[in-house]
Amino acid sequence: MGGLAIIIMGVTGSGKSTIGTLLAKALDCNFIDADDFHSAENKEKMHNGTPLTDEDRIPWLEAVRDAMIDYIIKDKIVVVACSALQPKYREILLLADPEYALDSYDSNKKTKPISFSSNGGRQHAKSLFSRKVVFMCLQASAQLIASRLDIREKQGAHFMSPNLLQSQIDLLRIDDTEDIFLLDATLSPELITKNIQRKLSEFQLLS
Template sequence: MILIAMGVSGAGKSLIGEMLAERLNCPFTDGDAFHSAANKEKMHHGIPLTDEDRWPWLKTIRAAIEEKQRAGETAVFTCSSLKRSYRDVLRAGDKDVCFVYLKGSMEVLRERLGHRTGHFFDPSLLQSQLDTLEEPGEDEAVTESIELPPEQIVDNVMEKLKTR
């Protein structure tokens, strides 16, 4: 099984992804590690990424997913996965890939981004991410509110995964 914690910046993908990986006793990989230096530079300067910027990044994450699968490993990744077409690249028709959508209000997201330090993402890009976001349906993802405590989010996801 491959889980991908998804959502806009500030949704808590890394925290929840790390907690899920710990619960599943499996590797965790932050999708941000696969961004090119050029992508990181654009985001640092408040320039939204285009689809052309994202395709190579998404394909690199998919290659890492396939590597984990070839090794027979369960793994947790993070990736904003904002559009269904992006999720399609990451999923590649693979039923073993499950998205965990971390959904939150603009107010909570802004507050979180305002307190974050040491990250390349310019908080001014939040609106462009929300504008790009195509929320996944029940057929695509397990959805959890980021307004719940992190431990509760992980408990809920683990429970929902039993019925998938």
């Protein structure tokens, strides 16, 4: 199958790092936390409750993408925890797949590839897709995530202010044309991890 980057996405507090760490252990592969790629300036903004701008995010996403490329071209699997809230942000990460990067510039492509869809069916893709960069989105109620963030803040376990939750919820957008697996983040981390593994196997994304 070759290289594969599995991106665990969602708003702050949805459990990206927890699930990403467990999944990487289950798959015996490396784990990347996109938070580690933020500049000191970005971290200071988020700590103070100031939402990042696209100007702040783009260099960060490009750095995460470049780290993913290193694994994909070496035919390795990597799990990545990254918010990736908007289609335009995910597009940057998708360019880690060299085949996607080439196809995205091929305006003469006459047929669409067969895509895997988040509801478990198969369909002709409405847009280009990648089998080397896949997205798993953790979803839960704002109330549940807020309670998690309160605990995390008391523990001093993260630099991001809980006050940014609503801005992230407002920013999150998933288009119907995208192939994103939606995951119930209210389940136990162990069950979520098994659900991801089942999806990866179902669509033959693991070698």
